Amino acid sequence: MLANQAAVALHHTFLFHAATTLRGRAEELSEAAERQARDLAARNAELAETQARLFDAMRRQALDDERHRIARELHDSVTQYALSAGMTVEVCRAELAALGGPAAGIAERLAEAKDLNRQAVERLRASIYALHHTEEPPGPLPVLLERLSVVHLPTALDVRVQVQGSPVPLRPRAEQSVLRLTGEALFNAATHGTASRALVRLRYLPDAVVLTVSDDGAGDPAHLRRALRLSRAADLSGRHRGLANMVATAEEFGGALTIRRSRMGGILLRVDIPLPVRAAQEAAADGL
Structure with a gap:
């Protein structure tokens, strides 16, 4: 056992x-x-x-x-x-x-x-x-705006650029859109508004980036707002299509564009883009 x-x-x-x-x-x-x-x-x-x-x-x-x-x-x-x-x-x-x-x-x-x-x-x-x-050559958005104000304009428009707040890097496509908006606004001020001076102000807020372009031209904000409404509704002739494109560009990133009278006497164009900047697809989905 x-x-x-x-x-x-x-x-x-x-x-x-x-x-x-x-x-x-x-x-x-x-x-x-x-x-x-x-x-x-x-x-x-x-x-x-x-x-x-x-x-x-x-x-x-x-x-x-x-x-x-x-x-x-x-x-x-x-x-x-x-x-x-x-x-x-x-x-x-x-x-x-x-x-x-x-x-x-x-x-x-x-x-x-x-x-x-x-x-x-x-x-x-x-x-x-x-x-x-x-x-555009690499660089922060304020630097690119300074370069835009002296290089890409077709007329001798006196442009000043002011930056307020601490710059925040945006999406590359958003920065390019801000540059295009600024260039279009300055060209319109010089060509259609016969402006001689313009002020580009870029403000970095805690929850948004605000771009304003002011000029001393002869533009009428009420007329532009009315033309913008007609252009977005049905613009068969293609006139004022640039304004509608600018609004669409701002809305692409969840922002908004407004037009009013500038203290300089001409047009003040303001673009508000919320932070953080959303991708174009996200902003478009919210708009559906």
């Missing part, structure tokens, strides 16, 4: 050690499987990020190619036609001025047409430049 009990005890001991060994091996295999799963998940994430970057690069390349194509067409066709029209107007103006009498009055009106043609050519050249240089 003692021998049998000893044999059973030895057998149980062997089974216990075997079970312990198997359990340890199973734990090792389980840990190895978990490590492999984590490595696989990390590699899948890296692959997804690489694919996203590749897709984004391909999309940007396609957009750049299309912008360059449009810029070439504008330069080779539209700009040349505008220059030819300006030269024709100038020749006719000079001939009418030489005739004197009533023809001189017509020559004066043609001088205005010549100036409008010159502004159109400058606007085309600015658009061509923007199409060829879609990406």
Whole structure:
């Protein structure tokens, strides 16, 4: 009996050690499987990020190619036609001025047409430049606004830029949209409002970024608000489409655009963008 009990005890001991060994091996295999799963998940994430970057690069390349194509067409066709029209107007103006009498009055009106043609050519050249240089050099938004105020304007508009608060980095697309809004507002002030001075103020608040563009031109805010309402409702002629595009750009990031009288005497355009800046898809989803 003692021998049998000893044999059973030895057998149980062997089974216990075997079970312990198997359990340890199973734990090792389980840990190895978990490590492999984590490595696989990390590699899948890296692959997804690489694919996203590749897709984004391909999309940007396609957009750049299309912008360059449009810029070439504008330069080779539209700009040349505008220059030819300006030269024709100038020749006719000079001939009418030489005739004197009533023809001189017509020559004066043609001088205005010549100036409008010159502004159109400058606007085309600015658009061509923007199409060829879609990406602004790296830098904070206040620096880009300073650069915009002295580089991209078609007329000698005196522009000052003021920044209040601590600058907060925005989404790249949001900063580009703010730059486009500012450029459009300054161009409208110089071209349509005949302004000589403009003030760009960028304020960083705890919950929003506020951009205001004021000028001393002859624009009427009530007229612009009325034109904006008509343009957004049904603008078959394309006039004042720029204002509607500016409103759409502000709303793209959950913001709003308002127009009122400036203390300088002209137009004050204000854009409020809430912080944190949402992606365009999020703002669009909220608008549905």
